[in-house]
Amino acid sequence: MPGFEVFGDEERKQVNDVLESGVLMRYGFDGMRNGHWKAKEFETAFANRMGSQYCQLVSSGTSALTVALAAAGIGAGDEVIMPTFTFVASFESIMMLGAVPVLVNIDDTLTMDPKAVEAAITPKTKCVMPVHMCGSMADLKALKNICDAHDLLLLEDACQAIGGTFEGKPLGSYGDLGCFSFDYVKTITCGEGGGIITNNEQYAIHCDQYQDHGHDHIGNDRGAETHPTLGYNFRISELNAAVGIAQLGKIDAILALQKKNYTVLRTALSEVEGVTFRRVPEGGEENYSFLSFFLPTEALTKKAKIALADAGVDACFYWYDNNWHYINGWEHLRDLKSLGNLPAEIKNQIQDLNNSDFSAGDAWMSRTVSSLVKIGWTEEQLLDRAARMKSVLSEILKTEYNL
Ligand SMILES: *Cc1c(COP(=O)(O)O)cnc(C)c1O
Numbered sequence: 001m002p003g004f005e006v007f008g009d010e011e012r013k014q015v016n017d018v019l020e021s022g023v024l025m026r027y028g029f030d031g032m033r034n035g036h037w038k039a040k041e042f043e044t045a046f047a048n049r050m051g052s053q054y055c056q057l058v059s060s061g062t063s064a065l066t067v068a069l070a071a072a073g074i075g076a077g078d079e080v081i082m083p084t085f086t087f088v089a090s091f092e093s094i095m096m097l098g099a100v101p102v103l104v105n106i107d108d109t110l111t112m113d114p115k116a117v118e119a120a121i122t123p124k125t126k127c128v129m130p131v132h133m134c135g136s137m138a139d140l141k142a143l144k145n146i147c148d149a150h151d152l153l154l155l156e157d158a159c160q161a162i163g164g165t166f167e168g169k170p171l172g173s174y175g176d177l178g179c180f181s182f183d184y185v186k187t188i189t190c191g192e193g194g195g196i197i198t199n200n201e202q203y204a205i206h207c208d209q210y211q212d213h214g215h216d217h218i219g220n221d222r223g224a225e226t227h228p229t230l231g232y233n234f235r236i237s238e239l240n241a242a243v244g245i246a247q248l249g250k251i252d253a254i255l256a257l258q259k260k261n262y263t264v265l266r267t268a269l270s271e272v273e274g275v276t277f278r279r280v281p282e283g284g285e286e287n288y289s290f291l292s293f294f295l296p297t298e299a300l301t302k303k304a305k306i307a308l309a310d311a312g313v314d315a316c317f318y319w320y321d322n323n324w325h326y327i328n329g330w331e332h333l334r335d336l337k338s339l340g341n342l343p344a345e346i347k348n349q350i351q352d353l354n355n356s357d358f359s360a361g362d363a364w365m366s367r368t369v370s371s372l373v374k375i376g377w378t379e380e381q382l383l384d385r386a387a388r389m390k391s392v393l394s395e396i397l398k399t400e401y402n403l
Pocket residue numbers: 059060061062063086087089090131132133157159160180181182183193194
């Protein structure tokens with residue numbers, strides 16, 4: 001996920017447009033801004049690229065999730081189903097609204113298991129929030145069928161999978177709402193930023209209002225605007241949006257390089273007996289930002305993680321004991337350690353996460369290694385990496401597993 005690897009003159013030029021006028025805010029100051037509306041320009045271009053009618057930029061991917069949920073009317077006590085393998089933003093954004101996260105197991109797609117989703121539905125369920133982790137997607141068709149049958153919202157967290165597709169549609173555009181992050185380590189970056197896409201006009205209006213204190217943005221006198229609902233400040237600045245315009249111009253080149261580099265690594269590992277790959281749901285195409293693979297046992301996977309690092313293969317992640325991305329690392333959530341009092345709905349309704357059975361997800365996560373796919377690798381570095389990974393894994397599987 002390498003947007004920062006290609007930061008260059010295009011980004012500097014966009015930012016300079018903003019610096020020259022000094023109008024750092026996305027609204028107002030029409031006379032001073034030399035015709036530059038960077039946030040608006042990015043929104044139009046992004047909606048277009050994502051095949052969606054509307055895009056709302058905000059300050060981060062996390063705030064995009066919160067704004068999307070709020071826009072669809074999710075609030076206190078509503079249950080939102082989310083996976084156990086994700087970034088912490090999933091439960092943060094839900095709990096910010098007083099809504100209740102309901103965590104379900106992942107399967108061999110490394111995303112939420114549709115059967116687990118179905119089993120978790122209660123009369124309070126309002127939304128299913130799949131997370132397309134590490135460049136590949138949840139089984140959106142199965143999830144959409146479930147959502148349609150139970151009248152639930154389908155909100156895609158596509159923060160890590162920008163550019164991937166499902167049944168020909170860009171990830172994020174298949175459900176009712178889709179969210180993206182443009183933080184510094186994502187496939188395209190604004191430094192900090194996020195975006196929401198939707199085809200639902202009402203949700204789009206709500207997003208626009210909610211992210212800016214409820215302002216209706218009608219007319220050109222900010223002070224005279226009305227406020228149909230309560231909101232908050234999740235605005236993006238013009239400086240950040242400007243970087244995003246330049247990065248969006250590079251997205252197809254980034255994706256093509258990721259696919260090429262991913263394919264070289266995958267071809268090499270395919271020749272190692274005992275290595276298998278995450279399942280991509282039928283109809284899906286990854287964005288190739290990571291290559292995720294399974295080894296036969298947890299013990300072998302832990303050995304492989306160490307051996308890969310020892311062999312100088314960087315950026316291979318073992319999420320199972322990583323603090324950030326799997327339920328195992330979220331002690332603060334499991335024990336509900338908040339600074340202040342949490343809403344009663346959350347305290348009363350949340351499942352006992354210390355005593356929930358996540359063994360089905362553990363069985364996949366404990367055997368998963370994900371290699372980041374960089375675009376800055378030279379041909380020589382790429383081939384060297386592929387050869388090293390292949391040799392390290394073959395050695396481990398041969399001596400430890402008699403393959
Ligand atoms: C990065 C990320 C987010 C949050 O984005 P920020 O811009 O860092 O707030 C949310 N979900 C997933 C899956 C992410 O990878």
